[in-house]
Amino acid sequence: MSGESINLKLKVWRQNGPKDPGRFEEYQANDVDTSASFLEMLDVVNAKIIKDGGEPIVFEHDCREGICGSCGAMVNGKAHGPKDKVTLCQLHMREFKDGETLVIEPFRARAFPVLKDLMIDRTSFDKIISSGGYVSVNTGNACDANSIPISKENADKAFDAATCIGCGACVASCPNASASLFTSAKISHMALLPQGQTEAKKRVVQMVDQMDHEGFGHCTNTYHCEGACPKGISVENISRMNKEYLKAKLKG
Amino acid sequence: MALSTLQKKQLVAVTGLGLVGFVIAHLTGNFLIFKGADALNDYAKFLHDLGGLLWAARIGLIAMFVIHMGLTANLVINKIKARGSNYAKFENHAQKPSFSARIMPFSGVVILAYVIFHLLDFTFAEKSGIINGVDQGLYGLVVTSFMDPLHSAIYIIAMAFLGLHLSHSLQSIFQTFGLVSVNRLNTIRTISTAIGVGIAVAYSSIPVYVLLNF
Numbered sequence: 406m407s408g409e410s411i412n413l414k415l416k417v418w419r420q421n422g423p424k425d426p427g428r429f430e431e432y433q434a435n436d437v438d439t440s441a442s443f444l445e446m447l448d449v450v451n452a453k454i455i456k457d458g459g460e461p462i463v464f465e466h467d468c469r470e471g472i473c474g475s476c477g478a479m480v481n482g483k484a485h486g487p488k489d490k491v492t493l494c495q496l497h498m499r500e501f502k503d504g505e506t507l508v509i510e511p512f513r514a515r516a517f518p519v520l521k522d523l524m525i526d527r528t529s530f531d532k533i534i535s536s537g538g539y540v541s542v543n544t545g546n547a548c549d550a551n552s553i554p555i556s557k558e559n560a561d562k563a564f565d566a567a568t569c570i571g572c573g574a575c576v577a578s579c580p581n582a583s584a585s586l587f588t589s590a591k592i593s594h595m596a597l598l599p600q601g602q603t604e605a606k607k608r609v610v611q612m613v614d615q616m617d618h619e620g621f622g623h624c625t626n627t628y629h630c631e632g633a634c635p636k637g638i639s640v641e642n643i644s645r646m647n648k649e650y651l652k653a654k655l656k657g
Numbered sequence: 658m659a660l661s662t663l664q665k666k667q668l669v670a671v672t673g674l675g676l677v678g679f680v681i682a683h684l685t686g687n688f689l690i691f692k693g694a695d696a697l698n699d700y701a702k703f704l705h706d707l708g709g710l711l712w713a714a715r716i717g718l719i720a721m722f723v724i725h726m727g728l729t730a731n732l733v734i735n736k737i738k739a740r741g742s743n744y745a746k747f748e749n750h751a752q753k754p755s756f757s758a759r760i761m762p763f764s765g766v767v768i769l770a771y772v773i774f775h776l777l778d779f780t781f782a783e784k785s786g787i788i789n790g791v792d793q794g795l796y797g798l799v800v801t802s803f804m805d806p807l808h809s810a811i812y813i814i815a816m817a818f819l820g821l822h823l824s825h826s827l828q829s830i831f832q833t834f835g836l837v838s839v840n841r842l843n844t845i846r847t848i849s850t851a852i853g854v855g856i857a858v859a860y861s862s863i864p865v866y867v868l869l870n871f
Contacts, residue, residue, distance in 0.1 A: 418745075429745065482748035489751050508746045515741035578750070581736035613663050622739030623662035623732045625761065626829045632752030641838060648835020650663050 408440040411503040415450065417462055418510040420519050423526075427519065429508075439499040443486060444469060444476060446498055463522040471495040471635065474570030477577070478523045479510045484574035484633040492572060492635045512577035516584070516619045529619035530571050530587060536615035537608035538591045540600050559597045566594035568636045578633035581622030586630040588616045589646035590638045596649050606653035613650055662735065665728045670833045672725040673826055679718055680819070684859055691866065694796035701784070701795045726769065733762065755846075757825040757853070764822040771815035778802065788871070799863075804871050809864035820857025824850045 413434040420427030434450050441449070444466050451461035467475040476493040480486035486496040501507065511519050516529040555563075567590075575586035592609050595601030601608070624643055631640045660668070686704075689696040704711055757764070779798065786797025793800070803809045828849035831837045837845060 416745075479744060479746070482744060482746035483750055510745055513740060513742055513744055515739050518741075580740075582739035582741070583736070613661055617662050620739055622736035623666055625736075625758070626825070626832045627754035627758045628752065629749065629754055632750035640832070641842070644832050644835045644837040646835070647663060647667070647833055650661075651667060651834065654664070 408438060408499065410436045410438050411498065411501060413437055413501060414506040416506060416508045417522070419462070419522055422521060423518050437498050439497070441498050442469065442494055443480070443496040443498065444494045463524045465524045466494060469494040472570060474572040477512055477572045477574055479512065479577060481508055484512065484577045485635050489632070490635055490637050512573050514576045514582035514621065516582070516621050517573060517576065525573070527571070527573055529621070530573065530584070532619060533584065533588055533612055533615045534591060537604065537611040538595070539604070540595060541603045553599050555598060563594050563597040566590040566597070566638065566642050569638050570636060572635060574633045574635060575630035576621065578629045579622065580627060580629060581625055583624045584616050584619070584621040585624035585643045585646070586634065586638055586640065588612050589642035592646045592649060593642040596645065605649065606656070609646060609649040610653050613646070662732060665732055666833050669725055669728050670830045672721040674830055675721045676725060677823065677827070680856060684856065687860070687863055690796065690799060690863055694793045697796045697799070698794045729765065755825065757821045760821060761825055764818040767815065767818040768822060774811070800867050800871055803864040803867035806868065809868055812864050813861045816857045816860040819860070820853040822853070823856060824853030827852055
C-alpha cells in the first residue's frame with residue numbers, strides 16, 4: 406500500500422570514525438513514500454548515495470519492529486523522532502510535512518562514543534547489566550511454574566520495567582546524559598520479584614557504581630527520559646532504585 | 658571512599674531539606690514584624706543572647722549550605738563531561754519538564770547571590786532605622802529598607818526564585834529517596850508547588866505590607 410509522497414531535506418551527521426570530529430552533510434530525499442518507515446527512507450537515500458559513488462550513512466538496525474533496541478537517532482532534536490512511544494524503525498514518514506528539513510544526529514553521551522555516522526557504541530549498557538543484572542538459579546529439576554506466589558501488582562510493574570529495550574533514548578534525551586532510567590528499569594525488574602531478592606543489595610550497589618564508572622551523569626528529576634522512552638518506562642523505577650540503593654547502603 | 662552520584666544527590670536532598678527548615682523558621686520569625694517593632698526587636702535580641710547556641714546553629718547552617726552547593730557543583734561538572742559533545746538541535750518530547758525544573762541551576766545561583774546581598778543588607782548591617790524621628794532598631798532598618806520600591810522589588814524577585822527552586826526541589830526529595838509511587842506523583846508535585854508558591858508569597862507579604870503602610 407503506498408501513500409502520498411513528500412520531499413525532505415536531510416541534515417545528517419557524518420563521522421568517519423570515533424576520532425573524526427564529524428560534520429553535517431545535506432541530502433535531498435525526494436518522493437519519500439509517507440507509509441515508509443524512517444529507516445526505509447534512509448535505505449532509499451543510501452541506495453542513491455551508493456549509486457552516486459558515495460559512502461552510505463551508517464545507522465544501526467536489526468528487528469525493525471520496535472523490540473530489539475538497535476536503532477535510534479535524534480531527529481529534529483528528539484530521540485527516535487517526534488512521535489512518542491515509538492522507536493525510529495516504527496516511526497513513519499507520514500509524521501513529517503512536505504518540504505521539511507530534518508536534522509539527524511546520533512545519540513550523544515560520553516559513555517556512547519560514536520563509531521560512525523549515526524552508529525554508537527553502547528557497550529557501557531552491557532557493562533551495567535553484567536555488573537549485577539542477573540539472578541541466582543538453583544540447579545536440579547525444574548520447579549513448578551507457579552510455585553512462587555507473586556502479587557499481580559508486582560508482576561505487572563516488573564514486566565513494565567522489563568520492556569526496556571536498552572536503546573539509549575533516555576540517556577540521549579537527558580540533559581545530564583544520565584543512565585538512571587535504564588539502570589533503574591533493569592534493577593526494578595528484578596527487585597520486584599522474589600527471584601531477584603538473593604542479590605538485591607549487591608545488585609543495586611554494583612549497577613549504580615558501574616553506571617557512574619561508565620561516565621553517565623546524575624539524575625536531576627527532569628523526567629525528559631520518560632517522555633523520550635519508546636517503551637514508556639516510568640520514572641517510578643528511578644525512585645525505586647534510589648530507595649533500594651539507600652536501603653543497601655544503610656543496612657550494609 | 659568516593660561517593661556515588663546517587664549518594665551525592667541524596668546528600669544534596671538532605672541538606673536542602675535542612676535549608677528548607679531554616680527558610681520556614683526564618684519566615685516565622687519575620688512574621689513578628691506584623692506584631693510591631695517590639696516583637697521583632699525582642700526576638701532578634703533573644704536570638705543574639707543565645708550566644709554560643711546561635712553560633713552552633715550558624716555553623717550548622719553554613720555547613721549545610723556549603724555541602725548543598727559543593728556537591729551540586731561537583732555533579733554539574735560531572736554532567737557536563739557526561740554529555741561530551743553537544744547536540745546541534747535539542748527539543749523536548751510532549752512530556753515537558755516543568756519550568757521550575759529547567760531553571761534549577763539558574764534559580765540556585767540567584768538565591769546564592771541574594772543570600773550574600775541579604776547578609777550584607779540586614780545581618781551585618783547596623784541595626785538602626787529612623788521612623789518618625791525615632792530609631793526603631795532592626796524593625797526600623799527593615800521598614801526603611803523596604804520603603805524603597807527598588808529594594809522591595811529585589812527582595813520579591815529573589816523570593817520568586819526561591820519559590821521556584823522549592824517547587825521543584827521538594828517533590829524531587831521524594832523521588833531521590835524513593836518515596837514516590839505513580840499514584841501519588843501528581844499529588845506530591847501539587848503539594849510541592851503549593852509550598853514553593855506559599856513560601857514566596859509569605860515572604861513577599863512583608864515588603865508589600867511596608868510599601869502599603871509606610
